Amino acid sequence: MRKGFIFEHALGSVRKENMKGSPVTSIDYYLLPNKIFCGAGGMWPIDEKSWTFTKVFAYFRLIYGLVAVSSFVIPEIMLIALNWGDIKILAEVGSVLTALGQCLFKMVYLIIRRERTGRLYNEIRSLWHSSDDVEERQSYEKLAYWARICTIVSFTSCMGTASSFVISSAMKSFKGGHSNSSRSRELPYEVWYGVDVSTSPNFEIAFAWQFFAACVTGSVLTGLDTSFMTTILHVAGQFRLISTWLNNIGIEINDGSNDPTKLRADLIKCIRHHQRITNVVDDVNNLLTPIIFVQILTSGIEICLIGLAFVGDGTGNASAIRFMSFIIAVAAQLLMLCWPGEILIEGSQEISHVVYFDVPLYYLPPLYQRELCLVIVRAQRYCSITALTFETLSLHTLTIILKTAVSYFTFLRQIQEN
Secondary structure: OHHHHHHHHHHHHHHHHHHOOOOOOOHHHHHHHHHHHHHOOOOOOOOOOOOHHHHHHHHHHHHHHHHHHHHHHHHHHHHHHHOOOOHHHHHHHHHHHHHHHHHHHHHHHHHHOHHHHHHHHHHHHHHOOOOOOHHHHHHHHHHHHHHHHHHHHHHHHHHHHHHHHHHHHHHHHHHHHOOOOHHHOOOOOOOOOOOOOOOOOHHHHHHHHHHHHHHHHHHHHHHHHHHHHHHHHHHHHHHHHHHHHHHHHHHHHHHOOOOHHHHHHHHHHHHHHHHHHHHHHHHHHHHHHHHHHHHHHHHHHHHHHHHHHHHHOOOOHHHHHHHHHHHHHHHHHHHHHHHHHHHHHHHHHHHHHHHHHHOOHHHOOHHHHHHHHHHHHHHHOOOOOEOOOOOEOOHHHHHHHHHHHHHHHHHHHHHHHO
């Protein structure tokens, strides 16, 4: 009850600000964190009506973002290749490389499919205006609110992980600086540049570049993952809106206060909107299926390598903290994808329950009865986000990934001990 009170109070504050003239209940307010984080790497859709300077600056950020991610990926691949067989290097470098590889794949894939991404983005914006009623809009404003909060929390977690890598290496370098030994210097991320970067000023330049590149990479990675989460939650909110409409229709029919003309218009609106949202889910699947597949395929390996690096690290508490924060950030990343998938499944299934239990079909003409029966049949085949049609994105998927990670960890741990 108290959580509900807090949330209603927060929504009340938002509406008060809107009455004062600030458009905080518009979709731009809820998408602003995603726009900022994705925009840091030029990954936010560009408005065709924007100024030429704005477009050029966006392309510049995109190039910088690709260079920032690639500046980690390529040197880390070289480091693993040069130290093949060293499980410690494989665990510490491979865990970071897996996350960066995911980020690079998502960026390149979305750049290739930028036209479809732009169409889906415009469709999500259009769905925001599906209702003008304040009470009805709460059905999807609540999910948009939590999507915004989760976006900010996820960015904080990701930046905390990046900061832990920088701070731990800086502490070790500063301690080693008193002994004037270049070997004690440590970059935030282990890479192979092909030159000696342990001496000044190469070390300072490499350290500063890794710091700024990590900030941009973390921002882009967070922005993309939270944008996927936000998209799924916005679509799930539309299913809740349809349930609200159907529930209101049932109340009007039971009260006997319904107007036949209005009833017909409301039923047609529900049926057509349900068809539209199922098509939007297909579009989301068409765009995100390869990304979800790669995420599920590599996340188990990523968690396994982080755990192996955490267990096998013996350089001190600072290094242990960075891997602990890393695994928390990865778990949060998976939860941000699996939780919206679960909400989407529940929201699409709820429609059949609302039609069957809340709408008195026996009071309706046979034509509407048949149409609503078709809605029930379609809603029973729930909408979901899949990974190449063989795995549905839900909380059950999260448990599967964690079990896979534990299996990989046990296997590699045995190899390391032997």
